[in-house]
Amino acid sequence: xSSLHQLMIESAARDPDALAVTGPDGEFRYxxxxxxxxxxxxxxxxxxxxxxxxxxxxxxxxAAAIVAMQAVLRLGAAYxxxxxxxxxxxxxxxxxxxxxxxxxxxxxxxxxxxxxLPAGAQRVNVTEFLGAGHGEPERVDHPxxxxxxxxxxxxxxxxxxxxxxxxxxxxxRAFVDWAGAELAATPMDRFASHAPFTFDxxxxxxxxxxxxxxxxxxxxADLAYAxxxxxxxxxxxxxxxxxxxxxxxxxxxxxxxxxxxxAPASLRAVLFAGEPCPIRYxxxxxxxxxxxxxxxxxxxxxxxxxxxxxxxxxxxxxxxxPIGKPCSGDKAWAARPDGGLARPGEEGELMVDGPTVMRGYxxxxxxxxxxxTGDIVRVLTDGSYDYxxxxxxxxxxRGHRVELGEVEDVxxxxxxxxxxxxxxxxxxxxxxxxxxxxxxxxxxxxxLALKRHSAQRLPAYMIPDEIRFVAELPRTASGKVDHLTxxxxxxxxxxxxxxx
Amino acid sequence: MTNTPSEDQVSARLLAFIRERFLSGDPRGELEETTPLxxxxxxxxxxxxxxxxxxxxEFGAVVxxxxxxxxxxxxxxxxxxxxxxxAAKPSG
Numbered sequence: 001x002s003s004l005h006q007l008m009i010e011s012a013a014r015d016p017d018a019l020a021v022t023g024p025d026g027e028f029r030y031x032x033x034x035x036x037x038x039x040x041x042x043x044x045x046x047x048x049x050x051x052x053x054x055x056x057x058x059x060x061x062x063a064a065a066i067v068a069m070q071a072v073l074r075l076g077a078a079y080x081x082x083x084x085x086x087x088x089x090x091x092x093x094x095x096x097x098x099x100x101x102x103x104x105x106x107x108x109x110x111x112x113x114x115x116x117l118p119a120g121a122q123r124v125n126v127t128e129f130l131g132a133g134h135g136e137p138e139r140v141d142h143p144x145x146x147x148x149x150x151x152x153x154x155x156x157x158x159x160x161x162x163x164x165x166x167x168x169x170x171x172x173r174a175f176v177d178w179a180g181a182e183l184a185a186t187p188m189d190r191f192a193s194h195a196p197f198t199f200d201x202x203x204x205x206x207x208x209x210x211x212x213x214x215x216x217x218x219x220x221a222d223l224a225y226a227x228x229x230x231x232x233x234x235x236x237x238x239x240x241x242x243x244x245x246x247x248x249x250x251x252x253x254x255x256x257x258x259x260x261x262x263a264p265a266s267l268r269a270v271l272f273a274g275e276p277c278p279i280r281y282x283x284x285x286x287x288x289x290x291x292x293x294x295x296x297x298x299x300x301x302x303x304x305x306x307x308x309x310x311x312x313x314x315x316x317x318x319x320x321x322p323i324g325k326p327c328s329g330d331k332a333w334a335a336r337p338d339g340g341l342a343r344p345g346e347e348g349e350l351m352v353d354g355p356t357v358m359r360g361y362x363x364x365x366x367x368x369x370x371x372x373t374g375d376i377v378r379v380l381t382d383g384s385y386d387y388x389x390x391x392x393x394x395x396x397x398r399g400h401r402v403e404l405g406e407v408e409d410v411x412x413x414x415x416x417x418x419x420x421x422x423x424x425x426x427x428x429x430x431x432x433x434x435x436x437x438x439x440x441x442x443x444x445x446x447x448l449a450l451k452r453h454s455a456q457r458l459p460a461y462m463i464p465d466e467i468r469f470v471a472e473l474p475r476t477a478s479g480k481v482d483h484l485t486x487x488x489x490x491x492x493x494x495x496x497x498x499x500x
Numbered sequence: 501m502t503n504t505p506s507e508d509q510v511s512a513r514l515l516a517f518i519r520e521r522f523l524s525g526d527p528r529g530e531l532e533e534t535t536p537l538x539x540x541x542x543x544x545x546x547x548x549x550x551x552x553x554x555x556x557x558e559f560g561a562v563v564x565x566x567x568x569x570x571x572x573x574x575x576x577x578x579x580x581x582x583x584x585x586x587a588a589k590p591s592g
Contacts, residue, residue, distance in 0.1 A: 222569060224545060225545035225546060225548065225549050226552070227549065251549065255549070255553065398545070398546060429546075444528075446526075446527075446528040447524055447526060447527075447528070447530065448526070448528075448530035448531060448540065448542070451523075451541045451542055452540040452541070455540050455541030460541060461545075463541035463544065465522075465544070465546075465547075467524065468524065
């Protein structure tokens with residue numbers, strides 16, 4: 001195995017003029033990205049970044065972010081991606097948690113770098129540095145082992161604080177190598193990159209493209225949920241491999257006119273992951289395009305560990321397509337509540353073991369042995385798996401993992417709130433995050449005040465879509481919040497979706 | 501156009517839509533023209549898409565996506581200005 005960054009280095013050596021990235025900041029060829037990555041790596045090294053360090057990258061979705069990732073990897077360090085939408089408070093918490101040695105920020109975010117970074121953390125203005133031009137910088141390619149960390153992705157944690165999922169070069173390569181082979185990617189391919197770089201879906205787009213000397217076409221964050229513009233992007237960019245959460249595809253079908261136009265001739269694979277895709281949308285997709293349709297599954301902690309290719313028989317189902325069988329060299333099985341192995345027809349918690357399973361959460365004990373996903377699956381007769389649901393309070397909102405406890409913790413920290421309960425209503429694209437709030441005696445916080453409070457502490461997708469006030473939360477006999485009654489109350493009184 | 505609404509009317513309709521759709525009716529009347537919509541998490545990705553659909557239906561305004569940014573969509577006042585500027589330009 002070689003390193004994750006070796007993929008771009010090799011592609012740049014073989015064909016420096018091949019198009020590597022199109023983004024809001026321009027088009028970049030492999031040779032140019034390679035030079036810029038070497039230059040920035042030299043600059044970071046001068047700031048003291050070296051093997052084993054962590055570097056936070058705070059940029060909008062851009063080629064500059066990719067250069068920064070490559071530069072960090074070439075030093076044998078690990079990058080920690082943040083997006084332009086990451087609140088400064090969360091950024092500082094991430095940087096402190098992983099003890100970041102440096103923060104690379106785009107020009108427009110550089111002035112917003114918060115206080116409270118780890119002592120000695122260096123600040124680098126990536127935009128300014130890359131704009132300066134650096135001739136022919138020295139090659140940087142620090143040797144790494146498969147166990148060295150490549151990146152850390154911060155996810156919503158069950159304890160209420162974000163957890164840093166540590167992915168090594170070996171973890172990432174096991175997945176990327178599988179994906180490249182499964183897709184038979186070539187230099188002719190053009191990958192769409194829909195997911196933010198903070199989200200593990202983006203790993204396939206970037207590195208499967210770099211491995212194949214293909215181009216990756218970045219979708220800026222403000223386009224990511226603009227239905228007709230996404231459809232336009234798919235056609236104009238002649239995308240051959242599309243990968244996104246189902247929500248984006250559903251929006252394109254429902255509001256973007258995707259199905260009203262012929263599928264682009266370039267399109268040969270549509271991949272989706274992150275949440276179940278309602279079957280009727282899969283039927284529409286399959287009637288629209290000859291492209292392969294692939295459902296990928298895997299928590300951030302395991303990368304993609306199972307997949308299923310949609311086949312005609314699936315279209316007769318009345319539930320989402322299966323999450324399929326293990327891939328990326330992983331083993332997966334379903335454990336029954338009594339610990340036994342679930343057999344066909346039975347349900348159990350999906351367990352995953354193999355090369356893609358993370359090294360652990362930053363600052364916690366290393367992950368040893370199989371990872372318990374917390375996802376309940378049903379074993380099908382052919383040995384593949386059907387997704388049934390979560391066994392805890394982690395939910396998906398438009399493809400993003402949201403630990404309800406973390407949302408509640410933030411709301412409960414507000415002085416005017418006695419207790420808040422977060423839950424979701426609706427399914428798929430219609431999923432809405434609702435907070436039900438009991439006020440502190442004598443206080444009267446407004447919806448806006450609480451939204452603002454949340455926005456300062458949580459990423460945008462974790463801010464409740466709706467905040468409801470109640471005099472008292474329903475409770476069970478034991479005095480615990482009665483989640484079932486609350487969920488029924490909220491669902492029953494959900495505002496009807498009207499056409500605007 | 502003969503029925504071009506005034507800036508005040510546009511702003512009032514936008515406020516009413518945002519209150520009803522994104523703020524549970526805003527019972528305390530907190531939303532103002534200058535309330536930061538993106539910064540305070542009132543407009544998320546999905547709400548922004550809904551709002552753009554509303555602007556198209558209600559005002560016939562096709563919002564070019566390069567206009568959907570932190571400047572134009574900062575608050576109701578900036579969205580109103582954008583709509584009224586677009587309406588002032590001769591069409592075609």
